[in-house]
Amino acid sequence: MKSENLLRHSLVKIFLLSLCGFFNAESIYAHNEIKIGNYTIKAGWEEEPPLVNILNNILVYIFENESPVRNAMKDLSVNISYGGISMELSFVPSEESLGLYLADIIPSKLGSFLLL
Numbered sequence: 001m002k003s004e005n006l007l008r009h010s011l012v013k014i015f016l017l018s019l020c021g022f023f024n025a026e027s028i029y030a031h032n033e034i035k036i037g038n039y040t041i042k043a044g045w046e047e048e049p050p051l052v053n054i055l056n057n058i059l060v061y062i063f064e065n066e067s068p069v070r071n072a073m074k075d076l077s078v079n080i081s082y083g084g085i086s087m088e089l090s091f092v093p094s095e096e097s098l099g100l101y102l103a104d105i106i107p108s109k110l111g112s113f114l115l116l
Contacts, residue, residue: 038065050107057102060091068099079116082109086116 031044039062046057062072073091080089094100 039063039069040066046102052107052110055104055106057104058089058091060101060103061097062099062101068097070098072099073101078103080105081116082111 031042033040033042035041041063042059042061044059046059047054050056060073062069070093073093076091078089078091079086089103089105091101091103094102
C-alpha cells in the first residue's frame with residue numbers, strides 16, 4: 001500500500017511539475033523522465049510533433065526497479081486544461097507493452113496544456 005501511495009504522489013508530481021512544458025508548441029519533441037524512489041515515469045506524445053486537430057496519444061510509461069507497473073493508472077484521475085477549459089483524460093493500458101498507458105487527445109490549439 002505504501003508503494004502504491006508513493007506511485008500516485010509521483011504521478012501527480014510529474015504531471016504538475018514536469019509535463020506542463022511538454023505540451024508547449026515550442027518544445028513539441030520533448031519526452032520527460034522522472035525518477036522518484038524506485039519508480040521511473042516517462043511521458044510524451046505518441047506522434048511527434050503533435051498536430052492541431054489530429055488524433056494523438058499521451059504516453060506514460062511507469063516502471064518500478066526497471067519492471068513495468070501493472071494497473072498504475074487504475075484509480076488515478078488526470079485532467080488536461082487549456083485556457084481555463086478542463087477535461088478528464090482516460091488512460092488505458094497498452095495491449096502491446098506492459099507499464100505503458102495511453103490517453104487519446106486531439107490537440108485543438110497551439111500552446112501550453114496543463115495536466116492536473
